[in-house]
Amino acid sequence: MRIAVVGLGYVGLVTAAGLAEWGHDVLGIEANPERLDVLRDGRLPIFEPGLDGLIARHIAGRRIIFSATTSQIASVEVAIVAVGTHDGNGGWQTDTIRACLGDIVPRLADDATLVIRSTLPPEFLPSLAGLVDGLRAASGRPEIPVVINPEFTREGSAVQDFLFPDRVVLGVVRDDTGSGERTLRMVYRAVDAPILAMPAPDAVLTKLGANLFLATKISFANELASLCDQFGADVTSVVDAMGRDARIGTSFLRAGVGFGGSCLPHQVSMTIRSAAQYSMDTPLLKAVDQVNHDQRTAFVDRMEAALGGSLAGRRIALLGLTFKPGTDDLRDAPALTIALSLLGRDADVVAYDPMPTARAATRRMMPALTVVDDVWAALADADGVGLVTEWPEFVSLDWSDVRAVMRGDVVVDGRNALDPAALDAAGFHYTGFGRQVGSARRTVRGARVRRREDTSVTPLIASVAFD
Numbered sequence: 001m002r003i004a005v006v007g008l009g010y011v012g013l014v015t016a017a018g019l020a021e022w023g024h025d026v027l028g029i030e031a032n033p034e035r036l037d038v039l040r041d042g043r044l045p046i047f048e049p050g051l052d053g054l055i056a057r058h059i060a061g062r063r064i065i066f067s068a069t070t071s072q073i074a075s076v077e078v079a080i081v082a083v084g085t086h087d088g089n090g091g092w093q094t095d096t097i098r099a100c101l102g103d104i105v106p107r108l109a110d111d112a113t114l115v116i117r118s119t120l121p122p123e124f125l126p127s128l129a130g131l132v133d134g135l136r137a138a139s140g141r142p143e144i145p146v147v148i149n150p151e152f153t154r155e156g157s158a159v160q161d162f163l164f165p166d167r168v169v170l171g172v173v174r175d176d177t178g179s180g181e182r183t184l185r186m187v188y189r190a191v192d193a194p195i196l197a198m199p200a201p202d203a204v205l206t207k208l209g210a211n212l213f214l215a216t217k218i219s220f221a222n223e224l225a226s227l228c229d230q231f232g233a234d235v236t237s238v239v240d241a242m243g244r245d246a247r248i249g250t251s252f253l254r255a256g257v258g259f260g261g262s263c264l265p266h267q268v269s270m271t272i273r274s275a276a277q278y279s280m281d282t283p284l285l286k287a288v289d290q291v292n293h294d295q296r297t298a299f300v301d302r303m304e305a306a307l308g309g310s311l312a313g314r315r316i317a318l319l320g321l322t323f324k325p326g327t328d329d330l331r332d333a334p335a336l337t338i339a340l341s342l343l344g345r346d347a348d349v350v351a352y353d354p355m356p357t358a359r360a361a362t363r364r365m366m367p368a369l370t371v372v373d374d375v376w377a378a379l380a381d382a383d384g385v386g387l388v389t390e391w392p393e394f395v396s397l398d399w400s401d402v403r404a405v406m407r408g409d410v411v412v413d414g415r416n417a418l419d420p421a422a423l424d425a426a427g428f429h430y431t432g433f434g435r436q437v438g439s440a441r442r443t444v445r446g447a448r449v450r451r452r453e454d455t456s457v458t459p460l461i462a463s464v465a466f467d
């Protein structure tokens with residue numbers, strides 16, 4: 001099938017590459033000339049494992065062609081809109097998608113299907129069908145089917161997530177004859193997963209609900225970790241044992257500095273804001289958000305407590321800048337908030353991340369932070385090590401060697417990724433989140449820092465118990 005993907009950001013590029021892999025002919029449209037030059041050069045403007053090879057192969061085989069304009073849009077059977085809806089400041093914006101629709105909708109073929117893959121604010125949905133119908137009517141063209149097709153791909157495994165999804169969701173905005181749904185089922189015919197067609201509001205809430213639930217699981221795990229610290233339990237064994245109950249499962253229950261990235265934090269905070277516009281309270285989501293932000297402060301508090309109560313002049317090796325391994329994305333990365341907070345408490349912070357592009361971007365964004373190009377340069381003479389992103393290169397460090405180059409003996413593990421017993425054996429004072437070390441169980445240095453001074457109940461539990 002001949003398919004246009006409009007907007008070659010993260011979502012659009014992965015979609016374009018995956019569709020080409022399934023044998024469709026893809027017209028990738030990108031308005032930003034610099035981004036397009038990079039793509040035409042055979043390079044990628046983002047880092048995503050496996051994506052570069054796929055794109056290069058399909059450019060060479062002419063399955064993907066790139067264009068700066070929408071001039072060929074009339075020739076496609078399906079137009080997939082994947083332009084951004086973030087305002088770059090923690091909010092939504094719909095100017096870009098409105099402009100995009102204004103450009104392409106009047107020129108789409110009468111038998112084409114319009115697909116929206118961008119994540120939409122729920123309040124935009126009621127106006128979408130009218131907007132598209134109006135654009136068609138103004139150009140004297142008949143109505144076309146409009147279907148929402150949210151993505152559920154994770155950075156770092158987006159190509160696999162696209163090619164092998166758990167489900168495909170189709171949200172019908174307008175599809176009077178059912179031809180839109182039939183077309184989309186053809187687009188996804190290679191997929192061995194359920195294709196779930198539903199009304200558009202259900203699809204929007206499915207996308208939002210999935211991310212809100214994942215965020216809730218992580219904040220739950222973080223609160224559970226605090227309870228474990230308080231009562232001397234180890235959250236990793238607790239989650240493992242809990243998760244063997246098929247109703248619970250173990251995924252997305254890893255405690256630590258909490259969730260970052262472009263999706264989870266933004267969708268939690270924006271849903272709280274969207275609901276508030278309609279005078280609706282969202283106590284659970286507010287608690288999820290609060291727990292998540294408190295984790296970053298808790299990390300800095302733990303480092304301070306483990307170093308004897310003051311960070312002033314202490315040298316901290318900060319391991320990891322990206323919001324998770326396998327990406328160079330720094331959007332809402334916990335490491336950046338943590339670095340700022342450590343600097344604010346007068347620590348001498350030396351950061352390292354395996355992704356050169358993430359190091360360069362951090363240097364531009366935070367000139368006050370020292371970012372080095374080698375992990376050992378970060379570790380040398382450090383009083384404490386703070387692990388914020390669980391890159392395999394950090395987890396597999398020989399910690400006896402690390403101890404030998406450091407001045408101090410403190411490790412704060414913000415991802416519960418290291419082996420506490422091994423670090424104990426290497427002579428470190430290890431602090432994780434809800435993890436206890438052998439003989440020091442219940443009295444791990446710094447592990448029992450109280451995050452909130454005035455509550456006897458933790459926020460998630462409070463929101464459930466009292467609302």
Ligand code: UDX
Pocket residue numbers: 151152153154155156211214218251252253254255256257258259260261262263264323324
């Ligand atoms: C997320 C959703 O998973 C994906 O389905 C959606 O399409 C986009 O948003 P992504 O932002 O790539 O994907 O990252 P994800 O793997 O979900 O991790 C988000 C954050 O949560 C990361 O900072 C990660 O470190 C953190 N996390 C994840 C935890 O703190 N604990 C966990 O148990 C899992």
